[in-house]
Amino acid sequence: MKDVDLVINHGESRALIGPNGAGKTTLFNLITGEIRSDRGEISLFGANITHEPVQKRIQLNLGRTYQMSNLFQELTVKENLFLATWKRGDVSWSLLATLFRSWNEFKAPCHHAFEIARQVGLEERFNAKVNELSHGEHRQLELGIILAHSPKILLLDEPMAGLSATERSFMTRQIMGLKSEMTIVIIEHDIDVAFSIADQVSVLHQGSIIAEGSPEETRANPQVQQIYTLSRNSKDKQYD
Amino acid sequence: MIKERFFLYRKTFLALIVAGIFISIPWVTSDFFVLMAIRVMYFGMLTMSLTFLAGELGVVSLMQASFFGIAGYFVAILQTRYGLPFPFPPLVGIAVSLIIAGLLGMLVIRVRGIYFLMLTLVLGQLVWALASQWSSVTEGDTGIMNVYAPVLFGISMEKSKTAFYYFQLFFFAGATWFLIALRRSPFGLMLRGIRESESRMRMLGYPVSLLRYAAFVFAALVAAIGGVFFVYFMGLINPSSVSLATNVETLLAAILGGINTLAGAVLGTGILKTLDVVLSGITKRYLLFMGIMFLFVILFAPKGIIGTVRNYGRSFLSPLMRWFGLGED
Structure with missing residues (x-):
C-alpha cells in the first residue's frame, strides 16, 4: 500500500x-x-x-468476511454459529467453565445461534454439515458468523x-x-x-x-472510468 | 426435551454395557486375558492421548510416549532410589511429565501439519537419547528394575493382578471420561474449530495458541497416567518405552482403530497388542504379517476400523451405533 x-x-x-x-x-x-x-x-x-x-x-x-468462504467445513451450521456466538458474554468465558459441560447445554448461545441462522435464512439447514451446503449458503453462513459476533x-x-x-x-x-x-x-x-x-x-x-x-461522483470521475476501461481491455486481450 | 432425554439414556445404557464388560473381565475370562486387558488399558491411554490431538486438533504427535515414559521413569527413580512411599512417586511423575509437556508445548504449538510431526519426532528422540545416555539417572539401556506396584487398602497390587486390574480400570475410566468430557465441551468444539480454520478462529477472537497449548498438556496428562501403570505392571522401565518404535506403534494402533476416535484408540491398541502376542508365538516373522495388515488397513480402511464401520451406513453395525448415539462422535 x-x-x-x-x-x-x-x-x-x-x-x-x-x-x-x-x-x-x-x-x-x-x-x-x-x-x-x-x-x-x-x-x-x-x-x-x-x-x-x-x-x-x-x-x-471489528468483524470481517473473506473472499473465499472461511468456514469450519466439517462442523455443522449450528456448531459454526455457536463458536461465533460463544464469546458474546452470555456465559462465563473462562477456560475452566468450558471444560466439563457439553456445549449443547449452553442454552443462550445455542438459542442465539438459531436466531442468527434464521436471520440469514439457514434455519432449515441448522444441523447440516457445512460441506453439504451450497456456495450461496456458505456466503449466508459467512455473514451469519460475523453477525453473531455483533x-x-x-x-x-x-x-x-x-x-x-x-x-x-x-x-x-x-x-x-x-x-x-x-x-x-x-x-x-x-x-x-x-x-x-x-x-x-x-x-x-x-x-x-x-x-x-459519492457513487455518482465516482461514476463520473474520468480517472476511474479510464482505469476500468484499461482493466477491461487488458482482460479482453487476455481472452483473445 | 423428551428426545434429548432419550438420547441421554441411550448413551447411559451404552456406558453401562461397556462398564459391565470391563468390570466382569476378571470374573469371566482367564488370567491371560486379564493381563492382556491391563496391557491394553495402559497402552490405550497412550494411544488415546494421540487420537485426542489427532481428532480434535488435526495434528499427529510422535512424542506422546515421552510423557508416558517420563512419568514411568520418575516413579521408578523415586521408588527404587529414594524409597518414596505411594502415592508420591506417581504424583511427582505425572507432575514432572506435565511440566515438561508445558515447556515443550510452548515450542510445538508454533508449528502445524508435517512440521508438528517432525518437531515432535525430534523432541521424542531427544527424550529417548536422554533415557539411553544419561546412565547415572536412568541406568542407560538396562533401565530401572524392581519397581513394585503399591499396596492399597491392605491389598497388594503386585500380587493380585485382579486387584491391579480394578485399580487401573478406575484411572482408565477416569482418563477416558476426562477426554470425552473435553471433546463434548465448548473447549473441544473450539479445538475442532482450530482444526478446521485457525485463521477464522483468530478472527472470532479466540486465543488459538493457548487452546492448542492446553490440548497438548491435557493429552500429555493422559499419556503420563498410562506410563505410571506401565511401570507398576512391568516392574521395570528402559529407553524402549520412550523410543521411536513405541511412538510409531502407538500411531499404528491409532490408525488401525480410527485415528480420530477415542474408541478407535482402545480398539486399535487391543488388536495390535493381541496380534503382537499371538503372532509372535506362532512365527518369528510376525512383523511381516503386521506390516501386511497395515498395508491393507491403509489401502482399504484409511479411517480405521471405527471409521470404516461408520462409513458403511447400510451395514448391520451402523444402525446399532446410531441408536447408541455414536454416529456423530
Missing part, C-alpha cells in the same frame, strides 16, 4: 473498488491485523491499533462472489438491512451492487487511493 489515507465515519457504508491487484484485500488484512503494517497508523474508534494483535482488534468490535464495523470482502442472481438479491437485502446497525466497508467487483449499498466510494489502484466520493 502507498500513502493510503482512508477515514470512515461511524455509521457510514463505504465501498472499496478497483481492478484486480489494486490492494483491496491487503488493506482489509492490514485493518484486521492479519498482515502487520511496517509503516503508518491504523485507528479504530479513536484507539491506535497499529500494533495490536488480531484478537484485540476483534474485541473492539460487530460495530463490518468488512465485507466480495460477499457476492459466485452467487446466482437470486442469491445476490437476497444478500444485498441482508447487507442493506445492516446499514442502520453498523459501519460497513465492502469490497465488491459488481459495481452496481457496490454503488447501491455504499454512501461513499473509495477507488484503489496499484496500492493507492486515486478517487473518493
Whole structure:
C-alpha cells in the first residue's frame, strides 16, 4: 500500500473498488491485523491499533468476511454459529467453565445461534454439515458468523462472489438491512451492487487511493472510468 | 426435551454395557486375558492421548510416549532410589511429565501439519537419547528394575493382578471420561474449530495458541497416567518405552482403530497388542504379517476400523451405533 489515507465515519457504508491487484484485500488484512503494517497508523474508534494483535482488534468490535468462504467445513451450521456466538458474554468465558459441560447445554448461545441462522435464512439447514451446503449458503453462513459476533464495523470482502442472481438479491437485502446497525466497508467487483449499498466510494489502484466520493461522483470521475476501461481491455486481450 | 432425554439414556445404557464388560473381565475370562486387558488399558491411554490431538486438533504427535515414559521413569527413580512411599512417586511423575509437556508445548504449538510431526519426532528422540545416555539417572539401556506396584487398602497390587486390574480400570475410566468430557465441551468444539480454520478462529477472537497449548498438556496428562501403570505392571522401565518404535506403534494402533476416535484408540491398541502376542508365538516373522495388515488397513480402511464401520451406513453395525448415539462422535 502507498500513502493510503482512508477515514470512515461511524455509521457510514463505504465501498472499496478497483481492478484486480489494486490492494483491496491487503488493506482489509492490514485493518484486521492479519498482515502487520511496517509503516503508518491504523485507528479504530479513536484507539491506535497499529500494533495490536488480531484478537484485540476483534474485541473492539471489528468483524470481517473473506473472499473465499472461511468456514469450519466439517462442523455443522449450528456448531459454526455457536463458536461465533460463544464469546458474546452470555456465559462465563473462562477456560475452566468450558471444560466439563457439553456445549449443547449452553442454552443462550445455542438459542442465539438459531436466531442468527434464521436471520440469514439457514434455519432449515441448522444441523447440516457445512460441506453439504451450497456456495450461496456458505456466503449466508459467512455473514451469519460475523453477525453473531455483533460487530460495530463490518468488512465485507466480495460477499457476492459466485452467487446466482437470486442469491445476490437476497444478500444485498441482508447487507442493506445492516446499514442502520453498523459501519460497513465492502469490497465488491459488481459495481452496481457496490454503488447501491455504499454512501461513499473509495477507488484503489496499484496500492493507492486515486478517487473518493459519492457513487455518482465516482461514476463520473474520468480517472476511474479510464482505469476500468484499461482493466477491461487488458482482460479482453487476455481472452483473445 | 423428551428426545434429548432419550438420547441421554441411550448413551447411559451404552456406558453401562461397556462398564459391565470391563468390570466382569476378571470374573469371566482367564488370567491371560486379564493381563492382556491391563496391557491394553495402559497402552490405550497412550494411544488415546494421540487420537485426542489427532481428532480434535488435526495434528499427529510422535512424542506422546515421552510423557508416558517420563512419568514411568520418575516413579521408578523415586521408588527404587529414594524409597518414596505411594502415592508420591506417581504424583511427582505425572507432575514432572506435565511440566515438561508445558515447556515443550510452548515450542510445538508454533508449528502445524508435517512440521508438528517432525518437531515432535525430534523432541521424542531427544527424550529417548536422554533415557539411553544419561546412565547415572536412568541406568542407560538396562533401565530401572524392581519397581513394585503399591499396596492399597491392605491389598497388594503386585500380587493380585485382579486387584491391579480394578485399580487401573478406575484411572482408565477416569482418563477416558476426562477426554470425552473435553471433546463434548465448548473447549473441544473450539479445538475442532482450530482444526478446521485457525485463521477464522483468530478472527472470532479466540486465543488459538493457548487452546492448542492446553490440548497438548491435557493429552500429555493422559499419556503420563498410562506410563505410571506401565511401570507398576512391568516392574521395570528402559529407553524402549520412550523410543521411536513405541511412538510409531502407538500411531499404528491409532490408525488401525480410527485415528480420530477415542474408541478407535482402545480398539486399535487391543488388536495390535493381541496380534503382537499371538503372532509372535506362532512365527518369528510376525512383523511381516503386521506390516501386511497395515498395508491393507491403509489401502482399504484409511479411517480405521471405527471409521470404516461408520462409513458403511447400510451395514448391520451402523444402525446399532446410531441408536447408541455414536454416529456423530
